[in-house]
Amino acid sequence: MKQKIFLYLFIFAALIALYLFVSNGNMQKVKDERLKKMETQVVQLKDSVQHVQLEKLDMQYFSLENNDDALAYYDHLKIENPSRYIADKLLETNEKKGDNPLIPYEGMQSDFKINKIKILNHKWIIADFSDGKYWGELLIKYELKDDLGVDFTLMDNLLYTRSGQ
Structure with missing residues (x-):
């Protein structure tokens, strides 16, 4: 058992x-x-x-922040962030009453204003503009002067058209 x-x-x-x-x-x-x-x-x-x-x-290839040669162009001005400074100066053109003076079109819904900015190098900017319904793009040449003034010159532009309207 x-x-x-x-x-x-x-x-x-x-x-x-x-x-x-x-x-x-x-x-x-x-x-x-x-x-x-x-x-x-x-x-x-x-x-x-x-x-x-x-x-x-x-x-980032086409941007001022990553272009050492273009940034060297501004070394003597002692600006901490040249891209931000130039973008702010360009946005100041929006503060004028009516359409932005750099935009060669009259706003259809409201005033055309610059919305988005891409600073390519020490000479050129691509910008987007809109009136809330219609939009376009600008190619702007700029010059940052020794007195920290900025001159903007419109090189080319386009206004997108909506198909079917």
């Missing part, structure tokens, strides 16, 4: 050990699959981040 109890305990312990061995193997497979999936996601994220960084560098 005592031997049968030990035999049953041994068989029961063996079955538990077998169950633990099999379930541990299955858990390990699942963990390995999850780990591989996470590794591929990390690789994809790294690729995405690298792609976004390259796009950002590409978009």
Whole structure:
């Protein structure tokens, strides 16, 4: 009788050990699959981040902030942020009553004002303008003088037309 109890305990312990061995193997497979999936996601994220960084560098190619030669043009003026200074001066032209004087069109809904500015280098600016419904773009040549005055000259412009109106 005592031997049968030990035999049953041994068989029961063996079955538990077998169950633990099999379930541990299955858990390990699942963990390995999850780990591989996470590794591929990390690789994809790294690729995405690298792609976004390259796009950002590409978009910054034409900008005064990243053009050391153009920035050197303003070294003698001791302006901390020439791009911001020039953009502020251009936005000051919006403060005049009526249409912005650099925009060669009359506003149709309201006055045309400059909205967005991209300073390309030490000579050129691209600007977006709108009256709330109609919009266009300007190519502006500028000159920052030693007395910190800025002269703006309109080089070219376009007004987008809506099709069907």
